[in-house]
Amino acid sequence: MFEICLPVLLGGKCIPSGALFGQLLIGLINGSFYALLSLGLAVIFGMLNIINFSHGAQYMLGAFVAYLMLQYSGLGYWPALIIAPLIVGLTGVIIERVFLQWLYKLDHLYGLLLTFGLALIIEGVVRNQYGSAGLPYTMPDSLRGGQNLGFMFLPNYRAWVIVASLGVCIGTWFVIERTRLGAYLRAATENPTLVRAFGINVPVMITLTYGFGVALAAFAGVMAAPIYNVSPQMGSELIIVVFAVVVIGGMGSILGAIVTGFGLGVVEGLTKVFFPEASNTVIFVIMAIVLLVRPAGLFGRRA
Amino acid sequence: MLDVTAPLLAVKELQAWYGESHILHGVDFDVREGEVVTLLGRNGAGKTTTMKSIMGIVGQRTGSVRFEGNELIGKQSNQIARAGIALCPEERGIFASLSVEENLLLPPVIRPGGLSLDKIFELFPNLKERLGSSQGTKLSGGEQQMLAIGRILRTGARLLLLDEPTEGLAPVIIQQIGKTIRSLKQQGFTILLVEQNFRFASTVADRYYVMEHGRIIDQFSNSELDANVEKLHEYLGV
Numbered sequence: 068m069f070e071i072c073l074p075v076l077l078g079g080k081c082i083p084s085g086a087l088f089g090q091l092l093i094g095l096i097n098g099s100f101y102a103l104l105s106l107g108l109a110v111i112f113g114m115l116n117i118i119n120f121s122h123g124a125q126y127m128l129g130a131f132v133a134y135l136m137l138q139y140s141g142l143g144y145w146p147a148l149i150i151a152p153l154i155v156g157l158t159g160v161i162i163e164r165v166f167l168q169w170l171y172k173l174d175h176l177y178g179l180l181l182t183f184g185l186a187l188i189i190e191g192v193v194r195n196q197y198g199s200a201g202l203p204y205t206m207p208d209s210l211r212g213g214q215n216l217g218f219m220f221l222p223n224y225r226a227w228v229i230v231a232s233l234g235v236c237i238g239t240w241f242v243i244e245r246t247r248l249g250a251y252l253r254a255a256t257e258n259p260t261l262v263r264a265f266g267i268n269v270p271v272m273i274t275l276t277y278g279f280g281v282a283l284a285a286f287a288g289v290m291a292a293p294i295y296n297v298s299p300q301m302g303s304e305l306i307i308v309v310f311a312v313v314v315i316g317g318m319g320s321i322l323g324a325i326v327t328g329f330g331l332g333v334v335e336g337l338t339k340v341f342f343p344e345a346s347n348t349v350i351f352v353i354m355a356i357v358l359l360v361r362p363a364g365l366f367g368r369r370a
Numbered sequence: 371m372l373d374v375t376a377p378l379l380a381v382k383e384l385q386a387w388y389g390e391s392h393i394l395h396g397v398d399f400d401v402r403e404g405e406v407v408t409l410l411g412r413n414g415a416g417k418t419t420t421m422k423s424i425m426g427i428v429g430q431r432t433g434s435v436r437f438e439g440n441e442l443i444g445k446q447s448n449q450i451a452r453a454g455i456a457l458c459p460e461e462r463g464i465f466a467s468l469s470v471e472e473n474l475l476l477p478p479v480i481r482p483g484g485l486s487l488d489k490i491f492e493l494f495p496n497l498k499e500r501l502g503s504s505q506g507t508k509l510s511g512g513e514q515q516m517l518a519i520g521r522i523l524r525t526g527a528r529l530l531l532l533d534e535p536t537e538g539l540a541p542v543i544i545q546q547i548g549k550t551i552r553s554l555k556q557q558g559f560t561i562l563l564v565e566q567n568f569r570f571a572s573t574v575a576d577r578y579y580v581m582e583h584g585r586i587i588d589q590f591s592n593s594e595l596d597a598n599v600e601k602l603h604e605y606l607g608v
Contacts, residue, residue, distance in 0.1 A: 247475070250472040250475070251476070253465065253467040254465045254468055254476055256467070257465050257466065257467055258463060258465065260447070261457075261459060261463045262476075263427075263446070263447045263448045263451075264425050264426070264448070264450075264457050265448075265451055265456075265476065265522075266448050266451030266452045266477065266478055266480050266525070267448060267478065268448050269448070
């Protein structure tokens with residue numbers, strides 16, 4: 068173990084390396100969830116022009132579906148990681164067809180209010196059924212334990228969360244930026260009418276995009292279940308920070324959402340080490356500064 | 371069996387609206403297989419709206435648009451595209467978030483019979499040189515127009531709708547586009563062209579329709595052009 072010291076100008080505070088790396092790890096874990104959630108928001112906003120305020124509730128639903136699968140059918144973590152996002156994604160498809168498709172030509176405010184209302188309803192129903200105390204969800208046996216890296220202890224499950232989140236983020240980025248399907252999506256974001264006049268069924272593409280964005284939130288929810296308790300308010304606690312991340316990264320920017328998600332998780336972790344009083348507000352301070360200096364966000368395209 | 375004497379595209383009593391405003395008031399014309407037909411008319415006469423109505427991207431439309439004998443008036447634009455019609459829009463519609471290559475490969479192939487990429491590069495050698503460009507909208511206006519035409523030649527569409535392909539371009543590029551249209555006609559494409567520049571149109575078209583206030587008010591063939599020049603000047607205000 069060794070100590071890391073800040074320059075005297077910044078207070079000269081010294082921190083044991085274990086604490087520093089521990090907080091860095093927590094920062095990366097939080098960043099994994101920020102990145103997954105803001106990626107889904109960015110994909111949805113880019114294609115649907117909808118600010119999906121029910122994203123946090125859909126993240127919570129992912130965790131709850133995983134919990135219920137274990138309770139009632141004995142299906143554990145690994146099946147839940149696939150099935151819960153599919154189920155929640157399907158509810159997203161229904162929400163898009165029944166509600167959202169009527170709002171695209173209206174002001175952003177309508178989509179925001181509708182999805183905010185849905186979030187309140189979903190959260191209320193779940194709270195009514197299961198109460199607001201957290202329900203435990205057990206970690207899969209294969210990911211118990213951890214590695215001693217010498218300078219810190221790395222729990223296996225946390226390493227898995229970071230790797231899985233990075234993998235899903237990079238995979239999504241690759242599909243959108245480097246494949247034919249992604250070219251359709253990007254083109255339809257710019258000019259849906261013309262893309263449709265080339266013979267592509269844009270409305271179906273929009274529906275599936277919403278389903279996919281929602282499924283990403285549910286995937287994050289399943290991954291969160293063994294770390295945090297499964298509770299109705301787990302999404303609303305997180306979603307405010309995630310919206311700040313999206314604003315900092317730039318609405319609708321895929322790469323921006325991923326990089327800012329992980330980056331801000333780490334910044335938050337480091338703040339906890341060096342200036343714990345500010346750790347809950349640092350992201351909002353950064354958001355205010357970014358809004359003043361670059362209103363379109365760090366990676367935003369439109370000015 | 372398709373009646374060979376029937377037109378490839380038959381437009382009858384076509385009316386169209388943008389919201390409250392009634393733009394087309396009963397447009398009638400047809401295009402036969404292998405022809406290049408030009409819609410002439412002043413700004414606001416309804417030429418572009420006619421193109422968009424055929425393609426199904428106007429809010430509300432009534433009347434009849436028959437292509438290869440099939441009625442298209444109630445169809446969505448993605449179904450109309452898959453029936454074999456392709457649009458090169460007036461504003462060109464090159465996507466900024468797509469590379470030149472992605473722009474070129476964007477429209478899906480809807481049936482066999484489209485041009486190969488090599489054939490497209492033969493028509494537009496510039497495109498091949500600019501293929502690596504990261505952003506479609508970084509091309510010059512002329513190159514963007516070539517890209518907008520080139521990308522719909524791959525799809526196998528039989529009827530091409532070209533909306534003012536020469537607008538705002540240098541004379542040497544207009545010549546190249548004229549050459550391209552003649553070459554496409556030779557290869558069996560049928561083309562409906564919207565033009566304000568009838569000098570350009572006269573180098574490529576077989577027949578002309580003149581539009582005013584959302585209606586067809588006159589028509590003549592290329593051989594009758596000289597006899598109609600004065601009338602045309604009056605129609606077009608040139």
